[in-house]
Amino acid sequence: MAGLVTLSRYVLQRERDVEGATGDFTLLLSHLALAMKVVSREVARAGLLDAVLGKTGDTNVQGEQVAKLDVLANDLLIEVLSDLPMVAAIASEEEEHIRHTRAGRLTGKYLICFDPLDGSSNIDVNVTIGTIFSIRRRETVGVEATPEDFLRPGTEQVAAGYCVYGSSTMLVFTTGQGVVGFTLDPQVGEFILSHPEIRIPDSCTAWSANVGNARHWLPGTLAFQETVTSGEGRYKRTSLRYVGTLVADFHRNLLQGGVFFYPGDRKSPRGKLRLLYEAHPLAFVAEQAGGKATDGTRRIMEIAGDGLHTRVPLILGNSHEVELFDRFTAADRP
Ligand code: AHG
Ligand code: MN
Ligand code: MN
Numbered sequence: 001m002a003g004l005v006t007l008s009r010y011v012l013q014r015e016r017d018v019e020g021a022t023g024d025f026t027l028l029l030s031h032l033a034l035a036m037k038v039v040s041r042e043v044a045r046a047g048l049l050d051a052v053l054g055k056t057g058d059t060n061v062q063g064e065q066v067a068k069l070d071v072l073a074n075d076l077l078i079e080v081l082s083d084l085p086m087v088a089a090i091a092s093e094e095e096e097h098i099r100h101t102r103a104g105r106l107t108g109k110y111l112i113c114f115d116p117l118d119g120s121s122n123i124d125v126n127v128t129i130g131t132i133f134s135i136r137r138r139e140t141v142g143v144e145a146t147p148e149d150f151l152r153p154g155t156e157q158v159a160a161g162y163c164v165y166g167s168s169t170m171l172v173f174t175t176g177q178g179v180v181g182f183t184l185d186p187q188v189g190e191f192i193l194s195h196p197e198i199r200i201p202d203s204c205t206a207w208s209a210n211v212g213n214a215r216h217w218l219p220g221t222l223a224f225q226e227t228v229t230s231g232e233g234r235y236k237r238t239s240l241r242y243v244g245t246l247v248a249d250f251h252r253n254l255l256q257g258g259v260f261f262y263p264g265d266r267k268s269p270r271g272k273l274r275l276l277y278e279a280h281p282l283a284f285v286a287e288q289a290g291g292k293a294t295d296g297t298r299r300i301m302e303i304a305g306d307g308l309h310t311r312v313p314l315i316l317g318n319s320h321e322v323e324l325f326d327r328f329t330a331a332d333r334p
Contacts, residue, residue: 119245130247220329
């Protein structure tokens with residue numbers, strides 16, 4: 001048993017090393033993990049239950065079709081976080097406005113952002129999906145949090161990560177001291193430390209982008225694509241891998257080396273992905289694993305949103321390819 005490190009054991013141990021730690025963060029993370037375990041269970045039996053698969057018939061704040069599992073994951077996360085006194089407010093990709101929690105609306109020191117279900121279009125076809133979260137500390141305590149409190153740069157995150165519901169369920173996160181990964185043992189019902197120190201390999205095993213949009217891409221993006229598909233130098237064995245679930249594409253590239261890009265293009269200059277729920281948290285993880293994340297020009301972590309649902313071009317992966325992308329696309333900038 002000595003080698004079996006559960007998530008709670010791991011964070012408790014870490015907290016003991018931090019002077020003045022109150023246990024709040026440990027409690028918060030274990031509640032997030034609990035919510036993701038429940039989502040994982042629902043995902044695993046989604047095909048059996050009519051109540052879980054399919055669309056609700058509604059459209060969300062992003063103008064996208066809402067799947068039942070989107071709603072289920074969103075409601076579950078909100079429910080679990082709402083009773084925690086250290087959480088003041090929550091911003092979700094699925095909700096137009098921020099939510100103040102029941103227990104911590106005045107006293108809570110943390111603000112949580114999440115994408116409850118990432119890769120919604122893959123739910124009904126049994127392809128990997130995920131949950132992304134970001135935790136930041138707020139500056140003002142004693143009053144209700146405002147949306148502006150969320151519009152701060154990603155450098156202010158204290159922790160961020162994701163859960164990927166794949167052939168096994170994995171939780172990967174950073175608290176600013178590297179990146180760790182836990183795999184869910186479904187029989188035991190616990191996340192077990194499986195990846196004690198994740199570093200993104202400095203090789204481009206895969207590049208990931210929706211090539212269906214290539215007709216809208218700017219010349220620099222096309223030139224970058226040409227390089228990674230050239231079969232030369234670093235790209236001798238580079239494959240195209242695109243799941244269409246950001247978490248899954250990022251997770252593979254994080255473990256095996258590679259780059260993901262959802263650029264700004266002629267059709268959508270601001271790209272598709274959302275700063276608060278997708279770009280900030282994964283940028284934090286990427287950087288902590290030795291990689292990079294930019295919008296083609298700026299470091300994602302330094303960008304502050306101008307709205308809760310701000311979209312941002314996202315170039316994410318190992319440093320070499322992210323830097324190369326930015327060099328190739330420099331001439332496309334206005
Ligand atoms: P979400 O399901 O949370 O709306 O996110 C979907 C995102 C992301 O997961 C993925 O990388 C991207 O959309 C795929 O978009 P395309 O279908 O345009 O490639
Ligand atoms: Mn998403
Ligand atoms: Mn989503």
